[in-house]
Amino acid sequence: MSSIITEAFTHDHHACDHLLAAAEKSLTSGDWAVIGQASEALISTVNHHFDVEEQTLFPRLASIYRVASNPIEVMCSEHAQMRALLSDLGEAVAQRDRDTCQGVLETFHFLTQQHNSKEEIVLYPMADGALRDQATEIAGLVARES
Amino acid sequence: MLNTAGLSLDQAPPIRVPFAFFLAAPFFVFLAGALLLWQGEAALLTRWSPSALALTHLIALGFLTQVMLGALFQMLPVLIGARVPGAAWIAPLVQVFLILGTLALAVGLQWGGAVWLSLGGGALAVGLAVFMGAAGVALARGRGAPRTLQAMRLALFGLLMTLLLGVLLVAGLLGVPIGGLTAWVDLHLGWALLGWVGMLILGVGYQVVPMFHVTPAYPAWLARPAAWVILSGLLLATAATLMGWGGLAVWGFGSAVGVLAIFALVTLDQQRRRERPRIDVTLLHWWSAMLSVLLAAVVWLSDGRAELVGVLVLVGVGLGLPSGMLFKIMPFLSWFHLQHRQVAARRFDVRLPHMQAFIPERWARVQFGLHLSALLALTLAAVWPETVWLTPLGALMMMSAAALLSWLQLGCYRRHLQIGRRFLTSCAQ
Numbered sequence A: 001m002s003s004i005i006t007e008a009f010t011h012d013h014h015a016c017d018h019l020l021a022a023a024e025k026s027l028t029s030g031d032w033a034v035i036g037q038a039s040e041a042l043i044s045t046v047n048h049h050f051d052v053e054e055q056t057l058f059p060r061l062a063s064i065y066r067v068a069s070n071p072i073e074v075m076c077s078e079h080a081q082m083r084a085l086l087s088d089l090g091e092a093v094a095q096r097d098r099d100t101c102q103g104v105l106e107t108f109h110f111l112t113q114q115h116n117s118k119e120e121i122v123l124y125p126m127a128d129g130a131l132r133d134q135a136t137e138i139a140g141l142v143a144r145e146s
Numbered sequence B: 001m002l003n004t005a006g007l008s009l010d011q012a013p014p015i016r017v018p019f020a021f022f023l024a025a026p027f028f029v030f031l032a033g034a035l036l037l038w039q040g041e042a043a044l045l046t047r048w049s050p051s052a053l054a055l056t057h058l059i060a061l062g063f064l065t066q067v068m069l070g071a072l073f074q075m076l077p078v079l080i081g082a083r084v085p086g087a088a089w090i091a092p093l094v095q096v097f098l099i100l101g102t103l104a105l106a107v108g109l110q111w112g113g114a115v116w117l118s119l120g121g122g123a124l125a126v127g128l129a130v131f132m133g134a135a136g137v138a139l140a141r142g143r144g145a146p147r148t149l150q151a152m153r154l155a156l157f158g159l160l161m162t163l164l165l166g167v168l169l170v171a172g173l174l175g176v177p178i179g180g181l182t183a184w185v186d187l188h189l190g191w192a193l194l195g196w197v198g199m200l201i202l203g204v205g206y207q208v209v210p211m212f213h214v215t216p217a218y219p220a221w222l223a224r225p226a227a228w229v230i231l232s233g234l235l236l237a238t239a240a241t242l243m244g245w246g247g248l249a250v251w252g253f254g255s256a257v258g259v260l261a262i263f264a265l266v267t268l269d270q271q272r273r274r275e276r277p278r279i280d281v282t283l284l285h286w287w288s289a290m291l292s293v294l295l296a297a298v299v300w301l302s303d304g305r306a307e308l309v310g311v312l313v314l315v316g317v318g319l320g321l322p323s324g325m326l327f328k329i330m331p332f333l334s335w336f337h338l339q340h341r342q343v344a345a346r347r348f349d350v351r352l353p354h355m356q357a358f359i360p361e362r363w364a365r366v367q368f369g370l371h372l373s374a375l376l377a378l379t380l381a382a383v384w385p386e387t388v389w390l391t392p393l394g395a396l397m398m399m400s401a402a403a404l405l406s407w408l409q410l411g412c413y414r415r416h417l418q419i420g421r422r423f424l425t426s427c428a429q
């Protein structure tokens, strides 16, 4: 069975993991310009990933497999939680509040890991099965230089 | 065709289910510490003493297995994309039998008594069988990372073998004639430590080590054969025990021990290459547990004292790793469930604290320090059993570590309830 979608989106998850680790590392530098850049990179990459899932991957999957709509709903509500945390992160960076930055990143990290794991195990393989003829096109949406 | 049975990605079951397991577990460490304080010299003098047997089961079943079962009821949807059916009512049932069985078995092993032993063995058999049935259904439906899935399935098989051999040994203690009882005890121990605990660490480790600290994935040369080598080693040891060939059984155990030692080395190397810079308590617990595995393997392979191996495995790994996991899982679950309620109640005016607010990192580090001192004191006590003050010192450290763990857990739960109430009270205004 094809795994184009699983591979591309899993790869993008890892790209986000690297950016999160980089943001945490930047906190130890104490240089707020560097911290701002690192968290900006994290926020925009994660938001882009969510956008592709919410606007393209999930709706197309749901239109073919009705059973997927319940798990998709759970995934989207977790996106909302993570987006809220990212906006907390932006605020904390603006206020130069290091402890809050660290707290938000830790919470965001755990939430993201369990979220990604569920997508990689269940939803992406399902999407690979359902969207065989569109897989390359959808995968292209998250395949960015990294 | 696509298998969609049991497809559910929400965080089932409700938070009280895993928390009941987590909150009850330190109580057994406290009991084990008290027993050690009271009967300590005998316990570390020989693994065959009644108190050594009782202690082992209090820690292995009361703490380690209890925490792991609670975590599995919670984490299987995340790890393998399938949940335990009926977890909300099966889990409390399993827990009641596990607790009663462990207590009765410990009493029976310490003081003798056919009633206690059969009660303990019987209750554990029922509780664990129900768990294995339910988790078996989830694992049969599971998907995702093949190495994790395989190791988890084999861990469940290891638990089954441990249980069957345990029941056999209880029968032996009750007077059923069994030839070469000590060889069967070794086999029970082998399946328990290598087949259940070891395999579970493999399965969970493949997933959470890269996840928690952002490390590369485990190398295929290790992950592909590891679980199978452990399984074949244990099957070889079982066959050898049946035939009465003690020498061959040792080779079977040895290959499994070797694999776990390599796993520990690779894990330490993975964590050295982690991208997240922070050294949190979970990482500290992993380090001390993996070093304990390595040391235990060296002692066992060089035919050292069995009591020393026991301390390293039970305290270093059996108490350490679950504690490290609890410090991450409990704050996360508290936060996660509150977040859900917040969304459901549309109460965005109530600000949620982040994960770390549920268990203060500073106190978690103090708890790790106590745990480490207990491990150190008891390791030395097992090396020099004639130094009489080491064992009570270690026992006291172990009890204080358990008490502090319990205190931190209760604080986490109290915080969760407090914030949860805010959703109700401010609604009324």
Ligand SMILES: [Fe+2]
Pocket: A050, A053, A075, A079, A115, A119
């Ligand atoms: Fe997602």
Ligand SMILES: [Fe+2]
Pocket: A009, A013, A049, A053, A116, A119
């Ligand atoms: Fe995703």
